[in-house]
Amino acid sequence: MLTLKLNEIPRKMHFMQYKGNPHAIDVRKIAKTGIFELCAYVPGKPIQEVKEEYGLEEVIKLASNECPLPLPEKVIQSIHEETKNLSRYPDGHCRKLRSRLSNQLGIPPECILFGNGAEECVRLISQAFLNRSDTGLSPSPIYDAYDTAVKMAGADVVTISLKDYRIDLDTTLQHVDNRTKIVWLCSPVNPTGTIITRKAFESFLEQLPEGILVVFDEAYLEFVSSKEAAHALDYLFADARVIGLRTFSKAFGLAGLRIGYIVAHPSVTEVISMVKLPFNVNALAQVAALMSLDETEFVKNYVRINAKERGFLHEKLEKRGMFVVPSEANFLFVEIPIDSDDLFRRLMPRGIIVRPGSIWGLDRFIRLTIGTREQNLKFLSALDQVLAETKMTAVLDKGK
């Protein structure tokens, strides 16, 4: 029994008291089975944290594929306007946005289901469809939300390695068995930026047995220029197994508001809506997304800048003797001559944050978000400094 009343001791002491308390429970023992096998998401290091840690005024984050441009004034204005209504719950069905989007995409409103980011959509699909005996097939390395969602649903993950930095659909088919429920695909694929072609996707669908869902994540759709790329929207009605995923976080620049959506056959969205929280998308995200659909110039401009800068960075990195995977997205996957964690650590005090490949077990790669020209030049200059520095260290080490 605690002899002290909780409010008589400093708050920080509660934990200490609790630890010595004979009634304390070992929370780890009662936690859900398997929960410690989940890997908590490792987010890109926040700008503010790096600023404080190194006393920097400017930090350039090229780690999370965020939009580097300022948002359109009208989108910001729409958010300001909506703040007046924040004492009310949001529209749980995102009616206005859904109707606007259904017109734009030329599909019935019932085909669309919004989530708190596309990431929530990944969770919802898993919760709605996966039994414990099922498996989800996912490429590797890949955006980690798929595996986490499958494990959270108590099901098992089967991973299929990328081949030549692309999703290997043939090997994926070979791994399909009677436990397979979901195949996760991503085009362009995060982290390498390659696409799945229509031809490859159609051949895949033909060979895929009935009763297996194919989630086709197109978070980077707007940046794709290849005419050969497959798009989920083209398959929804012919094949109800196909579930498309899209987001406002990347090309629309609304990562901080958390809104993405599923496009699928109405029979599929109906099932998924069973597990959705009633108010999963907040009111500000809804109005901002709605307004951003009208700001077509913003997206066009960003896509244009991204394509130009992607070409620029690709060439500059190749000139430095590095291998760069041709990308259809707003990031590059780059093979680097030093350890990725080492590069990450040395770039940080210079005000640059990148994604080290070590998080996917690829120590010689980084994933680099395309920035503005100014940011990209700063990155290149910092990179050169680091490479010169490590060469120097290597020479010194040899001399010892």
Ligand SMILES: *Cc1c(COP(=O)(O)O)cnc(C)c1O
């Ligand atoms: C960024 C990203 C998303 C979108 O995430 P949100 O939750 O909508 O911010 C989805 N899939 C992939 C592959 C991504 O890289």
